[in-house]
Amino acid sequence: MSDRSARQKHVWRAQIILATADGCGTTEIMRRSGKAKPVVWRWQARFMAQGVDGLLRDKTRRPGKPPLPATTVQKVIDLVTGPPPGETTQWTGRMLAKTVGISLRSVQRILEAHKLVPHRVRAFKLSNDPKFAEKLRDVVGLYVDPPAHAVVLSVDEKSQIQALDRTQPGLPMKPGRAGTMTHDYKRNGTTTLFAALNVLDGTVIGRNMKRHRHQEFIRFLSEVDAQVPKRKSIHAIIDNYATHKHPKVQKWLAKNPRWTFHFTPTSASWLNCRRGLFRQTHQQAP
Numbered sequence: 001m002s003d004r005s006a007r008q009k010h011v012w013r014a015q016i017i018l019a020t021a022d023g024c025g026t027t028e029i030m031r032r033s034g035k036a037k038p039v040v041w042r043w044q045a046r047f048m049a050q051g052v053d054g055l056l057r058d059k060t061r062r063p064g065k066p067p068l069p070a071t072t073v074q075k076v077i078d079l080v081t082g083p084p085p086g087e088t089t090q091w092t093g094r095m096l097a098k099t100v101g102i103s104l105r106s107v108q109r110i111l112e113a114h115k116l117v118p119h120r121v122r123a124f125k126l127s128n129d130p131k132f133a134e135k136l137r138d139v140v141g142l143y144v145d146p147p148a149h150a151v152v153l154s155v156d157e158k159s160q161i162q163a164l165d166r167t168q169p170g171l172p173m174k175p176g177r178a179g180t181m182t183h184d185y186k187r188n189g190t191t192t193l194f195a196a197l198n199v200l201d202g203t204v205i206g207r208n209m210k211r212h213r214h215q216e217f218i219r220f221l222s223e224v225d226a227q228v229p230k231r232k233s234i235h236a237i238i239d240n241y242a243t244h245k246h247p248k249v250q251k252w253l254a255k256n257p258r259w260t261f262h263f264t265p266t267s268a269s270w271l272n273c274r275r276g277l278f279r280q281t282h283q284q285a286p
Contacts, residue, residue: 010055010056012033012034012035013043013055014055015029015032015033016029016032016033016035016039016040016043016044017043017047019032019033020044020047026040026041043055046059068102068106068110072100072102073110075100076096076100076102076107076110076111077110077114077116079091079096079099079100080096080111080116080118081116085099090119090121091118092118092119093107093111125267125268126267127265127266127267128266128267129265129266129267131265132265132266132268135263135265135268136265136268138262139237139262139264139272140271142199142235142237142262143199143273146199146200146235149233150232150233150234150235151198151228151232151233151234151235152198152199152200152235152237153196153197153198153199153205153224153234153235153236153237154196154197154236154237154272154273154274155194155195155197155224155237155238155274156195156238156239156269156272156274157192157193157194157195157217157241158192158193158195159190159192159212160190160192161190161191161192161193161208162187162190163187163188163189163190163191164185164186164187164188165185165186165188166181166185166186167182167184167185167186168182189210191208191209191210192208192209192210192211192212192216193206193208194206194207194208194209194216194217194220195274196220196224196236197273197274199237199273205223205224205227207220212243213243214243214246214248214249215248217243217244217249218248218249218252221249221252221256221259222252225256225259230258232258233258233259233260234259234260235260235262236259236261237262237264237271237272237273238261238262238263238264238272239263239264239269239272240263240266240269244261
C-alpha cells in the first residue's frame with residue numbers, strides 16, 4: 001500500500017485488514033487508519049464476506065427519486081399563473097400540492113426554479129393624463145432647477161387620521177426602566193393634516209384641522225403665505241383633488257399673485273415628494 005497513485009479509500013481499507021491480520025485490537029486499528037469504530041467493523045465484515053474484491057467496490061445504493069415529469073412541472077406553472085379556485089385570492093403551496101398530487105417541497109422547488117412568487121403582488125397605476133409629459137417636466141423641473149428667489153412647496157393633506165389617546169397616563173422613561181403606556185386607547189374622532197414641505201431645506205409647515213374642505217385649504221394657504229418671506233414667490237406642487245381647484249381657491253390665488261400651482265398628472269401623485277413625509281408620519285403614529 002505504498003503506491004502513491006492508489007485511491008486513498010482503498011489505502012485505508014487495506015490498512016484496516018492488514019492491521020487485523022497482525023492481530024491488532026480495534027483501538028489500534030482505529031489509530032492506524034484514522035477511522036471510527038463502526039467503519040472498522042463494517043470493512044472487516046465486508047472482507048470476510050467478499051474478500052479483496054469487496055474492498056475495491058463501494059456498496060451500491062438505491063437510486064434516488066426520479067425527477068418530476070415535465071407535464072407535472074408545466075401543470076404547476078399553468079395553475080400558479082392562472083386564477084386561483086373558488087373565492088381564494090391567491091394560490092398557496094399546499095393548494096398546488098394537493099391539486100397536482102405532489103409534495104409541498106416539490107411545488108416549492110418548481111416555484112423557486114421558475115422564479116414564481118404567487119404570494120407577492122405589486123400595485124401599479126398608469127396615468128391617462130393627455131398632458132402627462134408636460135406636467136411631468138414641469139414638476140420635475142421645479143425639483144431639479146427651481147426658479148430664483150422662489151420657494152418650492154410640496155403641498156397636500158392626509159385625511160381620516162384617527163385622533164387616539166391612551167385611557168390612562170403613563171410614566172416617563174427613567175434609568176433602568178422603560179416608559180409605560182396602557183395597552184388600550186380611546187378615540188377622539190378624526191383629523192386632517194395639512195402640510196407644506198419645502199423641497200429645498202426639508203422644513204415643514206403643518207396644521208391639523210377637523211375637516212377637509214376648500215375652506216380649510218384656504219386657511220392653510222393663508223397660514224403658509226404668512227410664514228414665507230414676502231419677497232419670495234411661491235410654487236406649490238399639488239395633486240388634482242377637487243378642493244385644490246375649487247372656484248374660491250382660484251379667487252384666493254388671483255388675490256395672491258405670488259402663488260403658482262403646479263398640478264401633478266392624473267393618477268401620478270407619486271410625483272409629489274410629500275408622500276414620503278406622510279408615510280413617515282403614519283409609521284410614527286401611536
